[in-house]
Amino acid sequence: MSKLSVYTRELNIEEYPFGLSSSVHFSIENEGETVALNNNYGILFTRGEITDKNTIIPLGIEDPVIFFDEDGTIVIAGKRVENISNPYLADEDKMWAWKTKDLIHFETLGLVGSDWVKKHNFGSAIEIDEKIAKNAVHFWNPPAPSDSAVTKYQFPLAKGYGDPVIFFWKEKWYFISTSDNTHDVGIYVREADSVPGLFVSGIAEHLILPYDEKRALIQTFWAPEFHLIGGQLYILFAVSGTQWGPQCHLMKLKKDGSITDPESWEDPVRVLRKDGSPLAKDAITLDMTYFKAGKGSYVAWSYREHIGTPDDTGSMIYIASIDEKEPWKLTSDPVLLSRPLFGWENLEGTINNEAPYAFIRDGKVYLTYSGGSANSYTYAVGLFTADQDADLLDIKAWTKNISPILTFYSVDEYGPGHNSFFRDENDNLMIAYHGEMDIHEHLRCDMIRRVCFKDDGTPYFV
Numbered sequence: 001m002s003k004l005s006v007y008t009r010e011l012n013i014e015e016y017p018f019g020l021s022s023s024v025h026f027s028i029e030n031e032g033e034t035v036a037l038n039n040n041y042g043i044l045f046t047r048g049e050i051t052d053k054n055t056i057i058p059l060g061i062e063d064p065v066i067f068f069d070e071d072g073t074i075v076i077a078g079k080r081v082e083n084i085s086n087p088y089l090a091d092e093d094k095m096w097a098w099k100t101k102d103l104i105h106f107e108t109l110g111l112v113g114s115d116w117v118k119k120h121n122f123g124s125a126i127e128i129d130e131k132i133a134k135n136a137v138h139f140w141n142p143p144a145p146s147d148s149a150v151t152k153y154q155f156p157l158a159k160g161y162g163d164p165v166i167f168f169w170k171e172k173w174y175f176i177s178t179s180d181n182t183h184d185v186g187i188y189v190r191e192a193d194s195v196p197g198l199f200v201s202g203i204a205e206h207l208i209l210p211y212d213e214k215r216a217l218i219q220t221f222w223a224p225e226f227h228l229i230g231g232q233l234y235i236l237f238a239v240s241g242t243q244w245g246p247q248c249h250l251m252k253l254k255k256d257g258s259i260t261d262p263e264s265w266e267d268p269v270r271v272l273r274k275d276g277s278p279l280a281k282d283a284i285t286l287d288m289t290y291f292k293a294g295k296g297s298y299v300a301w302s303y304r305e306h307i308g309t310p311d312d313t314g315s316m317i318y319i320a321s322i323d324e325k326e327p328w329k330l331t332s333d334p335v336l337l338s339r340p341l342f343g344w345e346n347l348e349g350t351i352n353n354e355a356p357y358a359f360i361r362d363g364k365v366y367l368t369y370s371g372g373s374a375n376s377y378t379y380a381v382g383l384f385t386a387d388q389d390a391d392l393l394d395i396k397a398w399t400k401n402i403s404p405i406l407t408f409y410s411v412d413e414y415g416p417g418h419n420s421f422f423r424d425e426n427d428n429l430m431i432a433y434h435g436e437m438d439i440h441e442h443l444r445c446d447m448i449r450r451v452c453f454k455d456d457g458t459p460y461f462v
Helices: 114-118 130-140
Strands: 002-007 025-030 033-036 060-068 074-083 094-100 106-113 125-128 161-169 172-179 187-192 206-209 219-229 232-240 247-252 283-293 296-305 316-323 326-330 335-338 354-361 364-371 380-387 414-423 429-436 445-453 459-461
Touching: 002 060, 002 130, 025 130, 060 125, 074 106, 094 114, 106 114, 125 130, 161 219, 161 445, 172 219, 219 283, 232 283, 247 283, 283 354, 283 364, 296 326, 296 354, 354 414, 364 414
Parallel strands: 161 414, 380 414
Antiparallel strands: 002 025, 002 125, 025 033, 060 074, 074 094, 094 106, 161 172, 161 429, 172 187, 187 206, 219 232, 232 247, 283 296, 296 316, 316 326, 316 335, 354 364, 364 380, 414 429, 429 445, 445 459
8 A cells, every 4th residue: 555645835936926826735655655646746736716897816725625425436525725724714614625536637526515525534645456556657757758859958958938839831931929029029930951940059040020010019929820721811909009908819821822921822811700899899819729630620719808907907809700711700608618727827927728739539529728927937838638429618628637737846947837849850749838947947848759658648748
């Protein structure tokens, strides 16, 4: 038998804030050796609450307990708190609970009565079968595969570039990103014969969409992405006019055009709802991505109201269908997919669900997204999964991971996030993302890693 313990960690505002420290952590002790699961990063995060003003109350867990239910299922529970030792009074005599059979997959029970918990032999540790323990350690702390055929990249690949995307087109490789080095003004592209070639010193950067007052291209040239839609190449991105407020746009490459030639691109157009009205009127929209799954074509993006005010809703992820012939116009109403209710998504006033990006594997859609602060060590990547043939506009088709799949505890970089995926020269699935070089840095720099998969299909990165 092995000893399984649950705990929260001590709050450290500089290195491990409340939204992380007040989650449920796990450790396993076997034959005198103790291993912290998930590299001692939280695994179970309680959900915050939505107020009548559509804002979010971020919540954490205090003093978690663990016990076996009557059917042998493992139950974890704890009191929800608004900050350290400050209980969330609306819960009264209730606790937030999860259950699991294998310490890998968890079902959220939500609020349960404290009396129910007290009927069990609960505490901070239990004895579990050694096989379950070993499987949990293998899942949460996966070993790096030995594969010499995969190119290993060194961080940082480039400094001052956020939201990186790498794209192969007509025998050439391209790199596009938000350019922090130009104060997020203009869209620049790199071209090379190989992926490593995109990051050699002195490589040319081609300005394909400049500052232009006549076209109201003024500021926040954010998160450009290449996508092939209906056989045509587009760039999806956000931009603001004179008044700050990024909105989703796309622009199309002209027939026989060159990616690096600004004249080869049609004028950007703003994304519209199905009735022809703007995607948002009194809110910001950004980080739009595209993917095709089953018989449908979809876009997903981030949406936020009242940013910087007491009524800030936080950024939310929406999804809608499109027609490939007119990808700038939705063919369905937007569907709310996610809000930043987990502690790792809602940290120290940063209330983010943003930067969705998808890939398809073995009949499933994997939709990643980012939470936390986009230029801070807390930035991290979360995951949604769905069957590719499901109705992806049905929220019930999606499963949202409780904990993130890429954090500053799972890789060497601080604040890894706003990722994209591509297949390299050897058809390996790769992830590109930005991060920081130091826990107190705010300079976004780029990194590439290989995507690997756990036994249940969950991706991890080496």
